[in-house]
Amino acid sequence: MPQESYDLKRRAKEQLSGNWTQAVIVCFIAWLLTQAYANGNEIQSIRNVWQNGELISVPTTSHSSDLGDLVSFILTGPVTLGVAGYFVKLMRNEGPVIKDMFGGFKFFLKTFVLNLLITIFTLLWMLLLIIPGIIAILRYSMAYYILCDNPQLSALEVLKQSKLMMAGYKFDLFKLWLSYLGWFLLGIITLGLGFLWVIPYYNTALANFYQDLKDYGN
Template identity: 30%
Template sequence: MNYKSSAELKAIAKEQSLGKYGTLIGANLLILAIQLLVSGFSTVSGTGSILLIIINSLITIIINILLGVLVSGRAYLYMNLLYSQPVATADVFFGLRQQPQKAVTIQALFVLVDFIASVPAQLFVMRYAATRAASDVATAFLLLGIGLIINIIVGLIYSQAFYILHDFPDRSAKEILATSRRLMKGNVFRLFYLNMSFIPLYLLGAITMFIPLLWVSAYRNATNCAFYQDLIATAAGQQTTTD
């Protein structure tokens, strides 16, 4: 299969983003501000009882799922960018108008997997608070690592879902997730490597007052969208050849 290399995808992202970083960074900041604002007003204060922890966890899960409409809007923004369409910061709200129920359903998969994968480690952290046993700390770290791996794998396999939602809005959430899984077959490591290649830029941004991270985030999002564009174009080419 003639997929583009990571360098080619990054070059495409850079070219399409020229002169538009202000809009892209503004959109990312807007999403971050909304997430922080909603999270700040959504927790129940009080003593650290088990019931309170459960309530706050449920609230956090629900909010993160609903915020899927913003993730959908961000995908729409970067798709407009890569397909040479006009882009605006307000594009992040497009997910509220375009199949919001499907965006929430897709987001629910990521949020619930993240929660379930983190529960075992959290339980051992709570157990350590009572026992102070070193074995509980070691087990918690082990389970945390396993949970992280699960999260990464699921995130990669279904990473194309929000893009597919905008390209094929008539498909159900289940069909969209299945399409992402099919597109990513044999491409999981490619996307993993692509995202890992941004680590040096993130580290550089972290040691230079963090401000460059705004550019790095926009650059990575554009590159990930270029990855989708390459995937879908290659899949369409294969279908044409088969027919």
């Protein structure tokens, strides 16, 4: 079974020692590929224009924002798999390199379907109440890690295995989430700069959580 949150975080710090810069770059690239374009369109939905000595706002059309959201959704699956694979290698001391994060594109269609299914199932549970939606997120949280180790599985098979793996351990992962709450608030306060340190830290701890569950299941 997974260790307590403080042990997972301690192991994550040890594994990141000497690898922080590379891990930060991986997470930053992942953000650029999946979030920056969409967020950039949101930020630029109102453009500031200097005209006749006066600052005015010109609303943009929604087309560019919609395109950004679509690109973000299409890339989320393969990028998430690549990032998961990078941090699994880091956790296992297998000498990961930055290009490992692009490994998910070899399974583009499968990861796209996986992301689509997770999104649909989570939204359906969210229609009931927020708590069932959170439980769904926890239930499917190991899907990309399982796919890393079992690329032959289909998207549905990966989801089933994640559901089985997380049976009885969803609250343990929830506690790990809570242990990072302060760090994520720090990231918000620092206008996102803190996330450059927090996200690699969290991803490494999550990879350790997966490894503990896998070892316990074996």
